[in-house]
Amino acid sequence: MDKLGRILMVEDDPKDVELTLTALEEYNLANEVVVVGDGEEALDYLNCRGAFSARSGDNPAVILLDLKLPKVDGLEVLQEVKADEKFRMIPVVVLTSSREEKDMVASYKLGVNGYVVKPVNFHEFVNAIRELGVFWAIINEPPPGSMKK
Amino acid sequence: MRAMARPDSYSINARSALLRYVFAVASVVIALGPALLLQYFKFREVEFPLFLFAVAFTAWHWGSGPAALAIVLSSACFDYFFTEPLYSLFFTVADLPGILIFVSFAALIVWFSSIRRRVEAQLLHARDQLQLEVAERTQQASLLNLTHDSIFVRDMSDVITYWNRGAQELYGWAPEEAIGKRSHEFLRTIFPAPIENIGEQLLLAGRWEGELKHTRADGTQVVVASRWSLRRGERGQPSAIMETNNNITERKRREDEIRGLNQELASRSTELEAKNKELEAFAYSISHDLRAPLRHMSGYAELLQKKASAVLDAKSQRYMLMIQESAKRMGDLIDDLLAFSRIGRTETQKSLVNLEQLVREAIGEVRLETEGRNIVWNIGRLPNFYGDRSMLRLVFVNLLSNAVKFTRLRPQAEIEIGSDDAKENEIVVFVRDNGVGFDMKYVNKLFGVFQRLHPSQTFEGTGIGLATVQRIVQRHGGKVWAEGLVDRGATFYISAPNHISAPKP
Numbered sequence: 310m311d312k313l314g315r316i317l318m319v320e321d322d323p324k325d326v327e328l329t330l331t332a333l334e335e336y337n338l339a340n341e342v343v344v345v346g347d348g349e350e351a352l353d354y355l356n357c358r359g360a361f362s363a364r365s366g367d368n369p370a371v372i373l374l375d376l377k378l379p380k381v382d383g384l385e386v387l388q389e390v391k392a393d394e395k396f397r398m399i400p401v402v403v404l405t406s407s408r409e410e411k412d413m414v415a416s417y418k419l420g421v422n423g424y425v426v427k428p429v430n431f432h433e434f435v436n437a438i439r440e441l442g443v444f445w446a447i448i449n450e451p452p453p454g455s456m457k458k
Numbered sequence: 459m460r461a462m463a464r465p466d467s468y469s470i471n472a473r474s475a476l477l478r479y480v481f482a483v484a485s486v487v488i489a490l491g492p493a494l495l496l497q498y499f500k501f502r503e504v505e506f507p508l509f510l511f512a513v514a515f516t517a518w519h520w521g522s523g524p525a526a527l528a529i530v531l532s533s534a535c536f537d538y539f540f541t542e543p544l545y546s547l548f549f550t551v552a553d554l555p556g557i558l559i560f561v562s563f564a565a566l567i568v569w570f571s572s573i574r575r576r577v578e579a580q581l582l583h584a585r586d587q588l589q590l591e592v593a594e595r596t597q598q599a600s601l602l603n604l605t606h607d608s609i610f611v612r613d614m615s616d617v618i619t620y621w622n623r624g625a626q627e628l629y630g631w632a633p634e635e636a637i638g639k640r641s642h643e644f645l646r647t648i649f650p651a652p653i654e655n656i657g658e659q660l661l662l663a664g665r666w667e668g669e670l671k672h673t674r675a676d677g678t679q680v681v682v683a684s685r686w687s688l689r690r691g692e693r694g695q696p697s698a699i700m701e702t703n704n705n706i707t708e709r710k711r712r713e714d715e716i717r718g719l720n721q722e723l724a725s726r727s728t729e730l731e732a733k734n735k736e737l738e739a740f741a742y743s744i745s746h747d748l749r750a751p752l753r754h755m756s757g758y759a760e761l762l763q764k765k766a767s768a769v770l771d772a773k774s775q776r777y778m779l780m781i782q783e784s785a786k787r788m789g790d791l792i793d794d795l796l797a798f799s800r801i802g803r804t805e806t807q808k809s810l811v812n813l814e815q816l817v818r819e820a821i822g823e824v825r826l827e828t829e830g831r832n833i834v835w836n837i838g839r840l841p842n843f844y845g846d847r848s849m850l851r852l853v854f855v856n857l858l859s860n861a862v863k864f865t866r867l868r869p870q871a872e873i874e875i876g877s878d879d880a881k882e883n884e885i886v887v888f889v890r891d892n893g894v895g896f897d898m899k900y901v902n903k904l905f906g907v908f909q910r911l912h913p914s915q916t917f918e919g920t921g922i923g924l925a926t927v928q929r930i931v932q933r934h935g936g937k938v939w940a941e942g943l944v945d946r947g948a949t950f951y952i953s954a955p956n957h958i959s960a961p962k963p
Contacts, residue, residue: 324754410804
């Protein structure tokens, strides 16, 4: 898997994190997933500041973003990412429980690259995560400057 | 001269003038008779007053011209009959003083009487004018009585001088009770602005309009729309104010009522809006927060099953399956409920919809459920309908999915979609199947949320489909109903007003 891109996962629910990582593991996609618990951390990671000041400055190949987050919520993160010249090319996929049209419209208006509603059924959930992981971490050619393993 | 004041006697003017002179002659002749008679009986010196009387009478009644004639005639008669030489018009110097005195007296009488006549004529003229004016005023006043407006006139010191019938009807005071009273005290007027300001405006513009409150004879208060007009005298000085009032108490009451209702409506709307917001937040939280634990239950149950499948017996395996199935079912219920609540919350976006095309799309959408089934679709001619396309699509998906579901036990399912001839600007569309039908006894339960007429093991579903259909149709101003027989199929109808001719954006 020399073409596997790094995934930045922004998710505050540890159970969701565990289930998602489990799903990714099943397809050997989990080895380059960075998990952060809120929007502020996500922005810190991208900007290499705070807890992430020591990391190398490459961008992740894709951001999996939950919408309902503590401190800085998903839509705000999305807005900042898409407004920043350094990050606007990073593909962002919203991965949320919300099926509300309002959220969907707001996300697309901010320039999201994908919007996935987490299925309740675990099978479907695993399938969705796998397809997401495979597509964004393997099939999709990330923009220049992204971290490649 | 009196005769001359009457326009219809101009034609007989000449005749009457002649007549007056004839009367003058007659007066002298009538005076001459008694004078001669008295002379015969030796009464002397009576002719002088008698002739004077004749002249005075003539002057009094027929004017100075005939009177002059009477003087001349009287003098001649005096000379002829009563002075020496008798029966001759010749007169001596001795007669002269008598004649002169007579003529002077007579002339004086004529002069006085002509003055009297002139004064009389002036008086009569003034009286006629006055009568005309009175008649005119009376007519005007009675005209003012015809109007339903209440009108009264007051002088500059606010004393009422005129009070029409409308005012009597409105305030309950008769004119004789009102006239002479000070209007503001009498009616206990409540002004919308200081009276000084109103007066100023009235003097400036000559008029004023506004709303006043007055108190009637029975003590009740009336609101009037009041119009004041200033009347000015000959030299431009303000002389009177005419006040015209219309009773608008009832109108004001209604206005107040409407204002109150509007306020209530506004506050209710705000309340409703707040409730809606609350509901939206609630739905959002269901959507987001209730689904997460379900996903976790389902996820961990599956992980557990995978990990422990080797050690679990068949019964435990089934328990694990049940947990997952229940989680899935609850997820479906939440999704359906959310979809249902969303219909009530989102605005309809109307456009002209080709229902035939929409039905074909809906059939395509239920294709998964029709796999391996023998279904005959009969699609009749369907009208175009002005409505929200995505909502209407949901209506047909639900109805067709129902039809497909409840014909499952038939070797050949027949599903018909058609339209009934309806009134103008209304559509009636039906979906008919030959499925298991239902008992009409329960028809009212069909469209309720979570209402089911069949056990979920036989026919799966959350029981929200028909409630969704009903809500969408209602949002289009229409209604739904159903007909069915147990084991003989069911027909679902929707009717709705159709405004194709005048679509609004």
